[in-house]
Amino acid sequence: MSPEPLLAVSGLVKSFGGLVVLDGVNFHVMPGEILGLVGPNGSGKTTCINVITGLYKPQAGSITYRGRAVGGLPSHRLVHLGINRTFQVPKPFLPLTVRQNVEVAAAYGRPDDLAVDIDALLASVGLDGHAGKPAAALNSIQQKMLDLARALATGPRLLCVDELAAGLNPAELDGVAQKLRDLARGGMGLLVVEHLMGFIDQVTDRVIVLNAGREIFEGVLAEAVRDRQVVDVFLGTDHDD
Numbered sequence: 001m002s003p004e005p006l007l008a009v010s011g012l013v014k015s016f017g018g019l020v021v022l023d024g025v026n027f028h029v030m031p032g033e034i035l036g037l038v039g040p041n042g043s044g045k046t047t048c049i050n051v052i053t054g055l056y057k058p059q060a061g062s063i064t065y066r067g068r069a070v071g072g073l074p075s076h077r078l079v080h081l082g083i084n085r086t087f088q089v090p091k092p093f094l095p096l097t098v099r100q101n102v103e104v105a106a107a108y109g110r111p112d113d114l115a116v117d118i119d120a121l122l123a124s125v126g127l128d129g130h131a132g133k134p135a136a137a138l139n140s141i142q143q144k145m146l147d148l149a150r151a152l153a154t155g156p157r158l159l160c161v162d163e164l165a166a167g168l169n170p171a172e173l174d175g176v177a178q179k180l181r182d183l184a185r186g187g188m189g190l191l192v193v194e195h196l197m198g199f200i201d202q203v204t205d206r207v208i209v210l211n212a213g214r215e216i217f218e219g220v221l222a223e224a225v226r227d228r229q230v231v232d233v234f235l236g237t238d239h240d241d
């Protein structure tokens, strides 16, 4: 018997007004797997995470997490079930310290009363030495790392990561890649949205390529870059600059 997916989405649809942003998206994430979600700007990657994590309700389709239908549940319920995410543009509580930001997440986001070792968590994302600073004093990359620490403080089994690597230097990229691989090795499933293909190559087991709200490829990145449709979407007339 094949193991049960951690997350399975099927026929996911979300539109804003007349704009269909997710047009019947299907994929799954296994426990311990890192699935990359790539695609041009505006292809629906963030919206996909927003729907899976309860910011928006799906208009059609199903979201199954550990065998349970969770589509449309609010974010705080999903966090307690073990689904959390980082944001493309993090919004920490700016006047609170770095430590307090993580404490709030741990206090409200965990389904159990297990103590979180906040110092170890901050050290694991490179924020040791910053714990007492207000979040407002962090640069944008440090705020992304705080966002990751905040998500991890809730003890997720499924973590969706939205463009965490943008702006990191090579050493920082290696550190974050290592961190995500370590999390997956511990059994967590990860959905990783990223534009940096080197990073995607380094961390993912498999990728889905989205274009205009539909998946046009599913498989390993090495094959995606040889796929005609994928190449056209990234290099053809469809790029958005």
Ligand SMILES: Nc1ncnc2c1ncn2[C@@H]1O[C@H](COP(=O)(O)OP(=O)(O)O)[C@@H](O)[C@H]1O
Residues within 6 Å of the ligand: 016, 021, 039, 040, 041, 042, 043, 044, 045, 046, 047, 048
């Ligand atoms: N809350 C929203 N209201 C209206 N349109 C939105 C909203 N969120 C996303 N969109 C639109 O949906 C499309 C996909 O956006 P997004 O999911 O952010 O793409 P990606 O993350 O792949 O760049 C874009 O055209 C975007 O403008």
Ligand SMILES: [Mg+2]
Residues within 6 Å of the ligand: 045, 046, 047, 088
């Ligand atoms: Mg996005």
